[in-house]
Amino acid sequence: MAIQSLVSITDYSKEKILQILEKAANFEKNPNQQILNGKVIATLFFEPSTRTRLSFETAVNRLGGRIIGFSDARTTSGTKGETLKDTIIMVSNYADLIVMRNPIEGAARYASEVSSVPVINAGDGANQHPTQTMLDLYSIKKTQGKLEDLKICLVGDLKYGRTVHSLIQAMSHFNPKFSFIAPKELEMPDEYKLFCKEHNIPFEEHTELNEANIADADILYMTRVQKERFTDLFEYEKVKDVYTLRNKLLENTKPNLRILHPLPRVNEIDYDVDNNEKAYYFQQAKNGVYARQAVICDLLGL
Ligand code: CP
Numbered sequence: 001m002a003i004q005s006l007v008s009i010t011d012y013s014k015e016k017i018l019q020i021l022e023k024a025a026n027f028e029k030n031p032n033q034q035i036l037n038g039k040v041i042a043t044l045f046f047e048p049s050t051r052t053r054l055s056f057e058t059a060v061n062r063l064g065g066r067i068i069g070f071s072d073a074r075t076t077s078g079t080k081g082e083t084l085k086d087t088i089i090m091v092s093n094y095a096d097l098i099v100m101r102n103p104i105e106g107a108a109r110y111a112s113e114v115s116s117v118p119v120i121n122a123g124d125g126a127n128q129h130p131t132q133t134m135l136d137l138y139s140i141k142k143t144q145g146k147l148e149d150l151k152i153c154l155v156g157d158l159k160y161g162r163t164v165h166s167l168i169q170a171m172s173h174f175n176p177k178f179s180f181i182a183p184k185e186l187e188m189p190d191e192y193k194l195f196c197k198e199h200n201i202p203f204e205e206h207t208e209l210n211e212a213n214i215a216d217a218d219i220l221y222m223t224r225v226q227k228e229r230f231t232d233l234f235e236y237e238k239v240k241d242v243y244t245l246r247n248k249l250l251e252n253t254k255p256n257l258r259i260l261h262p263l264p265r266v267n268e269i270d271y272d273v274d275n276n277e278k279a280y281y282f283q284q285a286k287n288g289v290y291a292r293q294a295v296i297c298d299l300l301g302l
Helices: 014-029 051-062 084-094 107-114 130-144 162-174 190-198 233-239 271-275 281-299
Strands: 040-045 066-070 097-102 119-124 151-155 177-181 203-206 219-222 258-260
Touching (some): 014 130, 014 281, 040 051, 040 084, 051 066, 051 097, 051 281, 107 119, 119 281, 130 219, 130 281, 258 281
Parallel strands (some): 097 119, 219 258
16 A cells, blocks of 8 residues: 655545544544554755644654654755755654655655655645645634635745645635635736636735735735745846735724734744734644644554
8 A cells, every 4th residue: 555645735635624624523532642652753954944843743752652853954964965865764764753854846756656654745846735735724723713615815925935836726615705815926827826717716916915815814814035945036026025914904904803913934924923913833843743643643554
C-alpha cells in the first residue's frame, strides 16, 4: 500500500477535512496525551520558520513523541552536496514521519515519493502549506460556527502566498465567496482564478483595501508581502507597504468579522489592531498545535 503523506490540501477530501477538524477539537480539549510514545518525528526546515516548526514540535512533545531534525540547512550535509533524495532516504531510516519545509515548489511531493515514511509539507515555495490551511479552517469554523457560505477577503501578496492558494482549494468544499485584494503586481495567479471558475466560486478583485471592499466580509485574511520570493528587490520596495490595516478601517465591518493572518506580519496590520476584538491571528497560530496533532496522528494511523 502507498505511504500516505500530506503534500497538498487537495490530498484531503471534504470528509477528511471535517474528520481532521473534529480530531483537532478533541486535541484542544486535551492536548497532553501519550499517543506518540515511542515515535520519532523529523522536522527538516530548509527555510526559516517560527510558528510552523515550533507548533509541530509542541504538538509532538505534548503527545509524548520525540523530535529530531534541523532548523538551518547550513548545518547539514546538504552543504557538502548531498541531494534532497539521499537526505530524505536517510531520515526516513531514522524517523516515523517527516515534516519538511523547502523553498522549492514541488520539493515536498518529490520527498513523499522517495520516503518510506509519511511526509508532511510544511511549505514548499509559493505552492502549498496544507497544515496552515487546516489551522485556518479550524480557526474559521471556531470563530464563525460554520465553514459554509462565508465571504472571505484575501489581502496582500496573493501571487506568492501559498497559504491563500491552499485556502481557496480547501474552502471550495464549502460554498465560499472570495474577494481578492492585491496590487496589480501581486494579484491572484490565473491558475487559482481558473480554479474558482471551474468550481463555480464567485470572486471579486480589487486593488484598494478600503471600507467598501471589506464591508460584507466574514473573514479578513491578511498576508505579508514576502520579500524572500522576489528576485528583484526594487520590485519588492514598490509594493512592500501597500496596505496597513488600522482600527479605523474596521469600524463598519460585520460584528462576526475576524481578522486572520498566517504570520509573521511586518507592516500590514497596525499593532493597535491586536487589541481589537476582531483580531484573531495569535489564537489562530495557537490552533496550529491542535490541527498538527490531528494531522500527525491521522497519518500515523493513531
Ligand atoms: N505561518 C507560518 O508558516 O509561519 P512561520 O513561517 O513562522 O512558520
